Amino acid sequence: MRLERRDTPSRSAALLAPVAAIAGTLGVASLLVAWAGAPVAQAYWLLLEGGFGSRFAITETLTRATPLILTGLAAAVAFRARLFNIGAEGQLYLGALAAVAVGGLHGGSGWAAPVWLLFPAMMAAAALAGALLLLGPALMKSRLGVDEVVTTLLLNFIVLLFVGAMLDGPMKDPAAMGWPQSVALQEPLQLDRLVERGRVHSGLPGALVAALLLWALLKFTTHGFEIRAVGANARAAAFAGMPVGWVTVKVALLSGALAGLAGAVEVAGRAGYVTLDMSPGYGYSGIVIAMLAALHPLGVVAAAVFVAGILVGADSMSRAVGVPTYIADVIVATALIAVLVATLFTQYRLRRGPRP
C-alpha cells in the first residue's frame, strides 16, 4: 500500500473529509465511553443535548466559543505563514493580565478615565501584550533559525508562572480571601450580556467581526497576499522581493494580538478578574480549531462553535453519566489527527502494490 498524488484534488473527498474525520473521532470516543461503563448512545445524546439542545446549552456553547474563535484565528493566521504559534495559551493569559492592569480596580477605584477611553486602552494593552510576547520567538526564528514551536511552548510555562507571581503579589485582589485572583475590572468595562439568563456576552460579535476582518485581510489586501506567499514558499517570496522578515514580524504581532484579545475578552466578559485556571487550554484548542478549519478564518468560527459545543456537552454529559470530563480533550485531539488524515486523502489516494 502506498500513497499516490492525485492529478486534481478530489472535490467529493474535500467535502467528505471533515465528515469522515468527525465520524472517526466519534467512533474512538465511543470506545472510551463504553470503557467507562456508560451507555454509549445515551452518552452521545447527552453530549449533543448539553452542547446544543437547549437555549441555555446554546448560550453556554457560544460563550465558550468566543475565546476559542479568537485563539483559533490566532493559530490560523500564524500557521498560514508557517509560523507555528503554540504559545496562544500564554499570550491569552498575558493579555488578560494586561487588561486588568489597565482597567482593574487598583487601590479601590482604578484609573479615573472615561469608559470610551479606558475600554479601547484596555483592549489595546491586551493585544499589545500578546503581540510582544510572540514577537520574541518570531524574531528568534527569522534571525537565528530557532524552532518557534519549542520556544513558544516553553514561554507558556514561563508566562503562567509570571501570572501566578503577579496574582500573589502586585495584582492580588485584597478582598478575595486568599484565593489567588486578580483585582476585578471596573464595572463599566465589563462586557454586556447579550441575552438574559445566559452568559454569552458582547465579546461574541467582536470575535465574529475579527474573523471577518481576518478573512478580508488575507483575501483582498497586499498584507494577506504576502502572508500567504511567505507561508507557501518563503524562498520564492524573498526572491520576488517580499520582505519576508518583516512579514513574519507582522504575522507574529497579529497572531499574538488576537490571542491576547482572547484573554481580555474572557476577563471582561466572564469572570471580571484573572485566575490561574481561567483558560482550560483555550490556546491549544485554538490550534486544533484552526486545523479543523483548514486555516480559513470563516471556517474557524464554525470549528470553534463545534469544539465549544463538544466541551460544554462533555461537561454536562460527564456529570450525568459519570464519564470523566477528559473525554472532551480526547475528542478534540482525535479530531485533529482525524482531520489531518482525512484532508490528506483529498490530495492523495491509496494504491495497492509496494512501489510506484
Added chain:
Amino acid sequence: MNELLELLAAAPFWVSVLRVATPLILGTLGALLCERAGVLNLGIEGIMVAGAFAGWLAVYAGASLWGGVAVAAATGALIGALHALLTVSLALSQHVAGLGITLLATSLASYAYRVSFPKVDTPPTVEPFAPMAWLPIPVLNAQTPLTLLALGLVPLIGWLLYRTPLGLALRTVGENPAAAEGQGLSVAGLRYGAVIAGSALMGVAGCFLTLAAFNAFFFNMVNGRGWVCVALVVFASWRPGQALAGALLFAFFDALQLRLQQAGSGVLGLELPYQLYLMLPYVMAIVALVVMAHRASTPQALMKPYRKGER
C-alpha cells in the same frame, strides 16, 4: 555566597541533580534517535505522560517494577508507531502530528486514570524503585536502577550511532534519504524503527517519574519536561555525549532553584517570588536553543518527508 558554595558541596545536592537529570537523559536520547533519522517527534510530552501512567498502572495492578518499565516502554513504542504512521507513511506535518499526539496521549492518560480511579482524593501509591544502597560509589548509591540505565544508554547509543552499520544507516536516512535508498535500504523501515525505539525511551523517561522519583501519578506531572528534552537535543548537537552533558547542566540549575526556594531569602539575600525560581529551567532551555542556533549541525533531512517516486 558562602551558603551557596556549602550547598553545592553537599552530596545530597548532587544526588538530586542526577535524579532530576534521569528523565531528561532518557527523553533526550529518545528524541535524538528520532531526529537523527529525520523525524521530529513532538509527541514526547504526551508519550512521557502516557508512559508515566501506564508503567505506574501496571505496577499498581500487580506487575513487578521492571514489568512496569517494560509496559511504559511498550506504550511509548505504540504511540511512536502512530507518530511514524502519520509522519513517515502519510508524510503529514511533523509539527502538527506531534502536537496532536501529545494532546491525545495526555488526555487519554488523564481519562484512563479517572476511569480507573473515579473517586479518590489522594492519588494511590505504589512501592517505587529502591535506591541502590549496595553500590560502593557515593551519589550513585542513592539513585535507582533506572538512573544507571540512563547513564549506561549514553555510551551504548553513541556506539550504535557511530560504530554499527545500523547506526550509519540511521544517520544517512536523516541526512539524505535518497542516499540510503540508492544503497538498497528502506527509508521508511529505518525511520519507523528509530521513532518506535526513541518513543520507547520516552515512555521509560515518563515512568521514571511515577516509579522512582515519586510513587504515584499526578496530573501535570511531566510539566513541560518533554519540551525541554526537545530543546536539549539541539543543545546536544544531536550527539549522545553532549546530550548527557546538557541534561546534567540543566538538572544542575533545576536542582539549584529547588534548593534556593527551600533555603528562602537567605542564600542570595533577596526575597523573590518562588515562581521566579520555577521559571528558571524553562528560561534556560530557551537560552540553550538560542546559544546553539548557528552552531549545531542539524541532520539535513530533518522534518523533510520522503516520498518515493513522486513526480
Added chain:
Amino acid sequence: MPADPPSPPVLRLTGITKRFGPLLANDGISLDLAQGEVLALLGENGAGKSTLVAILFGHYVADSGTVEVDGRALPPGHPRAALDAGIGMVHQHFTLADNLSVLDNVMLGTESLWWPFSRRDAARRRLVELGMRFGLAVDPQARVAGLSVGERQRVEILKALYRGARVLILDEPTAVLTPQESETLFATLRQMVAAGLALIFISHKLDEVLRISHRIAVLRGGRLVALLPAAGADKPLLAEAMVGRSVEMPRRAAAPARQGAPACELRSATVLAPGPAHGRPLLDGVDLQVQPGEIVAVAGVSGNGQAVLAELLCGQLALDSGSLRVAGRALPARPRTFVDAGVARIPEDRHAVGVVGDLALWENAVLERYHRPAYARLGVLKRRHAMADAQALVERFDVRGTEAAGVHTVTRRLSGGNMQKLILGRALMAGGAARTVPPLIVANQPTWGLDVGAVAYVHQQLLDAAAAGSGVLLISEDLEEVFALADRIAVMHQGRLGAARPARDWNLASIGLAMAGGGQRQAAMTAGATA
C-alpha cells in the same frame, strides 16, 4: 570507434511500459545489453530515459514488461534487488550524504544491519585499492561536503564498483564536468569496460555519445525509436531521431552592441565567504560589463561562483567590495529595488525559487509587482486588474495547461516548460507601460530540464529581447546554449571571472581549459586555432 564485442546479453529489457497518470513515460521498450558493451540512451528532456533506468534500478515499478539479468528475472521495485544482481547507478543528482565521510557513503548498506560490528579498516583498504585500479582516487576520510563536483562523482562510481557492479548506469554524467574532466571520465569508463563491465550511458550530448558508445538507443516520447551501432551514425541522424522533426534552434546573428550606459557593470566585485575565517572569496574581483542589446554569457562548471554572481545581480546579496551599477545606477541589495529598476530575473530553480507553487497563476504573475500603484491602493489588491494582466501574459507567452482554470490554475500543476514561460513572461513584462523591454535580463540556467521545443522558445525570447535593446546576462553550464546565443563569453573559475571575449574567439578546447582554470594566456594562444 570501439568494435562490437560478441557476448550473451547480461541485461535484457522486454516491453517495459510505465505511466504516470496521463503521461506515458515508457512505451513497450525492449533492449539488450551485452557484457563489455557501452550502450548510450539518447533522448531529449522528458523522453523517458531517466524513468527507464529508474525502473532498472528499482526506484520505480514498471506497469508491464520484464527485466532479466543473466537470464534471471529481476524482482521489481527494490534497489536492493538491483544491487544484488550487480546493477549499479550513478545518479544525475548525486545520492551522497554531505555530512558523512566518503567511506561512510560507500560502506552504507553493504553490511548487515543486524551485525553490531563494522569492518571499516578492511573496507577502507578495499576502497583505496579500487580507487587506484580505476584511477578514481579519493580520500576515504574526507567529508563529502568538502569535495568538488568531479570528486563527488568519483565517489558515486566507487560506490557501485565497491558493490561489485557488472552493469553500471550513468545518468548524464558529463553535465557537471568540464570538457577535460569528461575526457578523464571516459578514460575511466574505458578501463571499466576493459575489465568486463557493461555500461548504460544516458546523455543528450551527441558528440560524447558517438565517441564512447558501441550502440545507441534513441528514445522519443517514451518509445524506442532507433537502436543502431555508433559506427556509421552521425549527428544529424541522431538529432532527427531524438526530436522527430528538424527543429531550427535559434542562433545569434551577429549584431553590433549599442552605445550608451552599460545595462550592467561590475567592477572588482568581491563577495567574501561567510564566517570569521573567510578563506577563498566566493566572488573575487569580478569585472563584467553588458551593453544594451548584447548577450554576454558566463560559462563554467557549477559551483565556481555562478550562483553568487546570479544572487548579486538579482539583488539578493550585497558586495563586500567593488561596485555594481545597473543602467548606470548603484542599487541597494534588495530584490525589490532591482525589480523596480527594471532588472528581469530568471532564477535557476523554477520550482523552489521561481514561483510559489501553491498560489494561483495570476498571483505568481503579480508576485514581483503587487506593491505598485497599478496593482494595489492603500493596501488593497486590485485583483481584477492583476488577473487581466495575467491573462495577457498567458496569451502573449503561450503558457499552456490553463485550459481548466485559466489564470486561477494552481501554479504547481504547470509543466516545467510552461512554468518557465510564466517566469519569463513575468520578467519580460516587468517594464510596464513605459518600457517595452527591460534594460537588463539576468537568466540563470534558463533552459535546464526543458524539452527542445521549450528550449527553442526561451532562446528566441532572449534573442528578441536583445534585438529590442535589452542587455542579457546568460549564466549557463550548457556550452551548446552558450555558443548558440552569446556575443561574448566569459568563463568563471573559483570565483574569478576571465575576460569576456567574442564568441568566435573561443572553441571547445579553449573554453574547457578556462573552465578548469587554465591561464588566460594559454587560452588566447589556442583560440587562434579553428574550432
